[in-house]
Amino acid sequence: MTRSVRYLAFAGCLISLAWTASVCAAAPVEGRVSAVTLYRGQAQVTRVVPIEGAAGRLEVVVSQLPEQIVPNSLFAEGGDGVEIRAVRFRTRAVGEEPREEVRKLDDEILAAQQELDLTTKRQALLVKRTEYLAKLEGFVAPTAQADLTSGVLDAEALERMTTFSFAQLETIASEEVELAKQARVLNERIELLNRKRAEITAGASQTLREAVLFIQKKAEAPAEVRLNYLVNNCGWSPSYVMRAAADRNNVQVEYSALIQQLSGEDWNDVELTLSTASPTLSAAGPGLAPLHVMLASGDQVAAIVAANGPESGELNFSIPMQNASKSAVQGRISGLRAQRSEMSQAIGNAGNFADVNRFSWSLNDVASSYQLLELGCSLSELRSESFDDGGGPSISYSLGRGVSLASRTDQQMVRIMQAAVDSQFYHVAVPVLTPHVYREAELKNTSDHDLLAGPMTAYLDGRFVGQGELPTVARGERFVVGFGADAQLRARRELVNKTDGTQGGNRETRFEYRLVVENFGNEPTPVRVIDRLPHAENGADIRVTLGKTSDKLSEDTLYAREEKPMGILRWDVDVAADAAGESARLITYDYGVEYDRKVVVSLPSTKEVQQQEFEQLQRDRQKR
Structure with missing residues (x-):
């Protein structure tokens, strides 16, 4: 130990002894939980601690802190009459469990x-x-x-x-x-x-957790200190109920939060805020390290795989992936994204220089692995799995005072908001997939809140019609909600005619289809009828041509931009009341397929990309 270090240590001991000699210690107090900011996996709790006694240096012990407290998250804030000098966390073994319950x-x-x-x-x-x-x-x-x-x-x-x-x-x-x-x-x-x-008491023992506040009280009058800390084992998730009345003019949106609260302390009559952000205690952000690269031969890569096992090529992020499959690239990016999220939360909770540096290096290591993928993989492979998804928007909902949440194992629910939004109801028929016709409503979020993605329960005319999932919807944005199948409508798809011929070296086949929609109800109903043409992966090898249609295709902007180029056909029609049998609503169309007569038409052998494409189209359909 150097002379300067010994001097600083000695000086610190003197300062500590001086404080101890002049401090006034009081009996332990619990304070009152006044506010809670609930995140997805943690919560920041604020306790109001009364400060009594004469002016001067005080050592206040706040007792009965919960089992799930994050020890290095403690900090305190004083008012005009109190100055915070330091906050320390300590534990003491006790003969009996300190919690009353x-x-x-x-x-x-x-x-x-x-x-x-x-x-x-x-x-x-x-x-x-x-x-x-x-x-x-x-x-x-x-x-x-x-x-x-x-x-x-x-x-x-x-x-x-x-x-x-x-x-x-x-x-x-x-x-x-x-x-x-x-x-x-x-x-x-x-x-x-x-x-x-x-x-x-999961993970707890007969231990009393306390915060020791070293404060300077400036006046004789009573004062207050706000003690803040993070707790684990709690969080929330969104949940929705959609209610539509018989007139279908609007939909009542009920937005609630399902809360898990197992922190070890009850929150009674608190000011509750729900947040999608991550709690941040560190004042410093992560630092960026240089990206060092080198060239490795195929033999060197093979040696790494041989030394670390056959799975290391998928799991070792330092191995290049020039010849890897698209699914392997996706798996690696997904793993990197999960690591980055974990390390970002860790650095946000870091309270000292060593921890900030350690987690910063881990973040740099993850980013280096992704940049290695950028160097070695194609653009289509990189775009197939997003690395910079950002985790969604950071949103907070302030529910005000009067919320009580006990520390218990089962979920609890609090309502965030309830609003009536304008709706446009219609039906969707996809006869190539199902004879059932489903109800949908296009809504606009006219509330004062953004809506996070979450599960939804739908009711129509007071009856349960099904469950679904709501996407993240910003204020003012349009979105689509399903309200189950309508038993009064049916749809089917019929192949009316098929002709084969040849022209030169090509085979030409023409198909004629009839789409039938029946309405057994006593009111006319708007229906979106959807079908599809074959979509050639290589347009030069297979030519698909849409012929005559009895009805004009939909002019919806999103459909024309996203789905029509992929061979999806959509008609927006009105089906009259009591339209069944001979009076059913008919849509007819035909198309032709032309290709080399020496080959046959088949489906692609790999369907991963097609499945991702479909999932993206479904997400786009939910958001208008």
Whole structure:
């Protein structure tokens, strides 16, 4: 240790001793949880701690901090009359569990265990009574035999003794059954109580967690300090209910939050804020390191794989992937993205220089691995799996005061908002896939809140019609919600005609189809009828031509831009009331396919890209 370091350490000890000599210590206080910002996996809790006593240096101990507290997340804020000098976290072992709810469970477990012990002793006593009766029987039977031989047998006494013995045995049998039942019930109760205790004290021990505040009180008047800390094992997720009335003029959107709260402390009458951001304690952001690269031959890469096992080519992010499959590239990018998210949260919670540097290096390592993919993979492979998805928007919902959330295992629900939004209802028929016709509503988010992606439950005319998922919707944005199948409509697809011919070296085939939509209801209904043409991967090899259609294709902008070039056909038609059988709504069209007559038409052997393309189209359909 250098002289300067020894001097600084000595000076620190002197300052600490000086503070200790002049400080006024008070009895521990708990304070009151006044505000909570709930994130997706953590929460920032604010406690208001009263500061009493004379002006001067004070050491305030805030007790009963929860089990799931993040120790290095503590910080305090004072008002005009209080100056915060330092905040420290400490733990103390105690003889009993400090939480009231756990102490109650411990008392119940102890009482049940004592009752079980008493039941066990009673069972043991029954065993002794049974043994005694057996010994009594062993004495009575030989004596009766001897008396009978001698001619002095007292038959009446023998009968009374026999009756008494059998009555006692019957009583013992009944008591054994009853005590066994009691023991089974008590064991089940103790097991249940122990499970409850384990759930609310997961990872905890008989330890008291405290914050020590070193403060300077400037005046005699009472003051307050806000103690803030992060807790784990809590979070929230969005949930929606869509209700449409019979007139279909608007849809009632109910936006709620499903909350998991198992932090170890109850939040009573708090000011609650829900946030999609990540809590950040570190004042410094990650630093960028140089990207060092080198050339590696195929033999060197093979040696790395041989040394680390056959799976290292998929898992080792330092190995180039020039010849890797698209699915392997996607898997690697997905893994890198998960690592980056984890490290970003870790650096946000880092409280010292060493941790910030350590997590910064991990982030640099992840980014270097992705940049290696940029150097070695094609653009289409890189675009197939986004690395910079950003994790969605950072949104906060302030619910105000008066929210109470107990620390318990089951989920709790609070409402974020409720609003009526304008709607445009229509039906969708895809007869190539299903004869059912589904109801959809195009809505516009006219509320004051952005809507996060989450599960949705739909009701129509007060009846449950199905479940779905809502995409993330910004304020003012349009989106589509499904309201289940309509039993009053049916659709089917019929192949009317097919002709084959040749022209030169090509084969020409023409198809004629009829799409039938039936409406058994008593009101006209707008229906979007959707079908498709073959979409050639290589237009020079296969030519697909749409011929005549009985109805004009939809002029919807999104459809014309995204789906029509992919061979999707869509007609927006009105189906009259009672349109069934001969009066059903018909749509006819034909198309031709021309290709070399020496080959046949087949489906692509790999469908991963097509599946991603389909999923993207579905997401686009939800957002208008």
